[in-house]
Amino acid sequence: MSGTDERLKKDELLELLLHADEKTLKEQIEYIHPADILELLHDEDIDPKALMARLPDSLIADIIDEEDEEDKYGILKLFSEDKQEEILEEMSSDELADMVGSIEDRSELAKVIGKLSEEDRSEVRQLLSYPPDTAGGIMATEFINIYDNKTVYKTLLYLQEIAEEVETAYCLYVVDRQNHLRGSLNLTDLVTSSFDTAVLDIMNPHVITAHVEDDQEEISRQFEKYGLVELPVVNDADQLVGVITVDDVMEIATEEATEDIHYMGGISGEEEVDGPLSDSLKSRLPWLVVNLLTAFLASWVVSLFEATISKVVALSAIMSIITGMGGNAGTQSMTIIVRGIALNELNRDNALRIFLKEFTVGIVTGAAIGGIVAAVEVVIQGNPYLGLVTGLAMVLNMMVATATGYLVPVLLKKMRIDPALASAVFVTTATDVLGFFFFLGLATLFLPKLL
Amino acid sequence: MSGTDERLKKDELLELLLHADEKTLKEQIEYIHPADILELLHDEDIDPKALMARLPDSLIADIIDEEDEEDKYGILKLFSEDKQEEILEEMSSDELADMVGSIEDRSELAKVIGKLSEEDRSEVRQLLSYPPDTAGGIMATEFINIYDNKTVYKTLLYLQEIAEEVETAYCLYVVDRQNHLRGSLNLTDLVTSSFDTAVLDIMNPHVITAHVEDDQEEISRQFEKYGLVELPVVNDADQLVGVITVDDVMEIATEEATEDIHYMGGISGEEEVDGPLSDSLKSRLPWLVVNLLTAFLASWVVSLFEATISKVVALSAIMSIITGMGGNAGTQSMTIIVRGIALNELNRDNALRIFLKEFTVGIVTGAAIGGIVAAVEVVIQGNPYLGLVTGLAMVLNMMVATATGYLVPVLLKKMRIDPALASAVFVTTATDVLGFFFFLGLATLFLPKLL
Known part of the structure; x- marks a missing residue:
């Protein structure tokens, strides 16, 4: 650079x-x-x-x-x-x-x-x-407005006159006497039009605008969708009250991405990499405690099967493979869905198709990973039934993983809870609790064959 | 909107x-x-x-x-x-x-x-x-250049003349006869300066430029840092060869964030939420297989302690709490560090301070979570030594978690491997393998007291 x-x-x-x-x-x-x-x-x-x-x-x-x-x-x-x-x-x-x-x-x-x-x-x-x-919270109130009866030449003279007050601008805004926004005139059109051109003839009367109360994430999306550099903000009476420029929006997009990444990594507050220790503890401990509760739940499920484990101790070494892989597969689905929601890529038209795809991914990866694990356990433990139990539990848990990886963020979104923030804990609880249950339950069912 | x-x-x-x-x-x-x-x-x-x-x-x-x-x-x-x-x-x-x-x-x-x-x-x-x-790969070759001997009035006449070819621009570029970039003139300055002003007097001779070979992530950072809307691109001979505009850069920033989020969620390819099943399988199965290998490793560690588990079956229900919480804490640290690296917020000055903070977070959260778990196990199992083993293993594993959460991405970055892509697998391997080892090892050590 x-x-x-x-x-x-x-x-x-x-x-x-x-x-x-x-x-x-x-x-x-x-x-x-x-x-x-x-x-x-x-x-x-x-x-x-x-x-x-x-x-x-x-x-x-x-x-x-x-x-x-x-x-x-x-x-x-x-x-x-x-x-x-x-x-x-x-x-x-x-x-x-x-x-x-x-x-x-x-x-x-x-x-x-x-x-x-x-x-x-x-x-x-x-x-x-x-x-x-909101738009109101990020807009600036400095902008150049001109009345709609000007020519290019008169506009230039006016701009030269007010030069002192002007900050860098990309557009002029054409307003009527009541300050209603009538159109925008970008500087490129101004400088390439002959001096006697009427502003009315070169302005764009269909300006994309934001309302003062619009959310900044939506605004950031509009900038990207329409390739904007500046967005005028109007109030309820359609009067021009401010403008948002692209440099502010770029910062917002980066901040939102950071927030989502932090949320998905289990960090809930506004923590900075070089911030104070107290911020880190505040943003992390609450989630660790929530995760601890779900870990106790999973642990309780295992304890229900202690009788089985005491008879086939090898189960204790295998069971974390089932829950671990379920957690990985669930995180993959959840990541794709949460980011898809953030980018507005999920809608009514594609929802069912995407759910079925995720579910199929669960079946296929479950069969593949389950097959490998089953084969390995058969070889190591020398018992085909143990292989069967392991493989079956893996397929079931991978299906749970990808299905909840889709459903949890989608439902949270419907409940107006940020999917990035809360999805992981529900998905991994499902894959941990059900993973242990499938594997140890099946083992109990096949217990006579495993001894 | x-x-x-x-x-x-x-x-x-x-x-x-x-x-x-x-x-x-x-x-x-x-x-x-x-x-x-x-x-x-x-x-x-x-x-x-x-x-x-x-x-x-x-x-x-x-x-x-x-x-x-x-x-x-x-x-x-x-x-x-x-x-x-x-x-x-x-x-x-x-x-x-x-x-x-x-x-x-x-x-x-x-x-x-x-x-x-x-x-x-x-x-x-x-x-x-x-x-x-690279800059060359995303730049456009359409831009307006003018020679350095013009006045504002002559420039306007020239722009009116070439109006047909002009696309939306924010800057004009002032070049010499060999097309060396001499300065930039933003349109705001052009339209607010009196007609007889010399272009040389209002141009900015210290233009921020990119070289054709500069990486797009670095370019995106420059746009954000300097609040740019347009960045001229020069070749080795300092000749102007193209311009990059902010709308292209916004897309890049979003794409890079999506890539990082996907990587951290264990998705390695370019997968789209509504893309084909085959893409999903290609981007997910490889990582699942890698994770499976590490799961086997952790499983092998558990199997080393089967004799201990067969004597105190309750251990099998508790051990996944240690590894699960270690995984959560490691993911938190790793997330903060990986994002910090992506945003260029880690440097030589703050590296040691940040490492020590992460390590302290491990000790404090380990003590807090370890304390809770120990107390709960004492109550449930009625054995203070089991509480001690559980609490101690938790503290040790949380320290491993936050330390590797820092070290793994930093080392990967040094090895020029994208930290977002590969950190998670190393961190969770460490917390799984060492978590089981700490807990079951300590249990074996205290075995007489646990019976």
Whole structure:
């Protein structure tokens, strides 16, 4: 990646920020990406105050914007009260709302809000009134709107006039006097149309929009489906209230994937790989306790058959193969189904077909794995009936595995419980409890032949 | 989401495409998103030929672009040879390369390539020479470049002139006569600068670029880190050869997350939730067989202690609690670490700290879970020594679990093996084999006290 090669390498960047003369710094500063400075800030050996002492307010605002929500305010607090006010002025409404929303201490919160301009304060209040995982919670209120009576030339003159206030945009929004969204005009169409073209003739009147209350996961899907870079957000009255840009959505998609991966691995909270021990314990212990309960259940099933086991001790060595393989097969089915649900790939049309496929996978893999296990046990133990019991239990358990691997996430989804979070515990409970039951039950049935 | 409400709902869209008069269709067609038509195409009850009979070539090209790679050619083949040629003319080079690259039949391939224009053919050949998961493999060769001696006004006139060829763009690229990339000019800056501004004064000379051979996962990370919408791609000679846009990258991020989730669930191939049975078997059976080998290993460990079990049959019911909980704890650690590696969050600075945290999690959760299990077994079995053996084995196995949960993915990464793919089997083998060994070994040691 030449992003890091061509621009300033870490050491050079550090040298520039700490020791360059004013003139050099001023020339170079506009080409430094805030994400690169943020990386340096995360280096524990570097003094953050010295690093940012000579940065312009707007760049500091951008760095705060790049930082994770819970650490944003920590950067702002490095500066004097007056400087803080200047930095806050440079932040856009959604950036402010993200930071303000993460401050838990009430007196700190009041202090920051006190430093905002009247306009920012009301916008931040408005944004914070939306749940953080909805369109309203992630949108910015900065966008460019134009009235529908303009030509390309007049639009360009208008944009040159308001240049100071404009942040990077991909679309202009055409509204009427009541701020109803009438269409969108992407910049490519603006710059390729002759100066006398009417905006009305080149705008797209069928804009894809989100409602302020739409869920962020659904929004992320729309971005992907339609290849969007920006999505306007409207309220109940169809008035334009904000825009969501693709960079925010990419972060959301990654966060959602991480959440799903963590959930499926039995991690329930918001745990970070380099986070505190207490977070790890909070996110893991509850699931371990739940799993322990199901382990006791499976253990109880085994204890019902202690009489059988005491007569054929070899059963105790074989039984974990049945439950283990059932767990593996169940996890495979569950993984495919949970991810399919997350990507919206399961629907009424294909549900039955997919269930039957999973069930068939259970039969086929059960027969294959069961066949191998049966053959091996016959050879080792020298008893064909033990092979039969093992193979049969394996086929039955693999069928249970793939069937529950399908049914559990689908039912959880219907009950509005996140399938990624809770599927594994039910599936493995089924394969453990029933696996032991099938194997030890069949062994008890065939006991005279196994002795 | 009002995307679907405001635009045409499924039934209305179907009605429009199949039965609307020419005039209505022509008026509405430019507002239909190809992704919506593609959804209809996937409905088995709808005749694809009838659906697309009256669509303009450019829209058909866009629909093909939206389709999954392996099914793109299937859509093209619905049309007559002449029509196919017209549709191919509307496709951009990267779209063509994606489709052509997916055709496996050599004679079909030759037929399609024969229909391409000379220029397209050479561009497609060039693109197909790059591995599909590199910058070269995903970039488009269509972009707008301008020379560095222009003003804003002249640039606008130039863009109006070439309007016909221009696709949606977010940036213009400033090059010298040898096509070396000199800077980028985003459209926002173009439309907000006065007409007499020199392009050189508003372009960004420090462009973040990718090299044609850069890996797509790294590229996806750069998009997210820097909030990019477009990334220019250069060759060894620093010449601009293509651009990657954010919509392609979003798809990649989702695909990579799906791949990781599947890998961690024990699914090794490219399996789709609604794909054929044979794909499912191919992607799952190999891992089941590998897991079976490790299950035999664990089973063999148990069989070493059959003498002990035959004396205290209760052990057979308890032992799966030790291995099961170890498996759960190991999976938790492994999940956090594998995802952390995927997101580039593990580095030399934090490696030791994270390892020690995982190990501590093992000790603390082991003590907690071990304590509960020990107490329960003391109550049920009425033997304090059995409680001691159970609790001790649990603590030891949880420490093994979290330690291997960290070490296995980290070592696999060092060996350039995808940690998501292979970690689970090693971690659960360790917790199964050692879990049985700790528990039954300790039981054998304390045997006189357990009788």
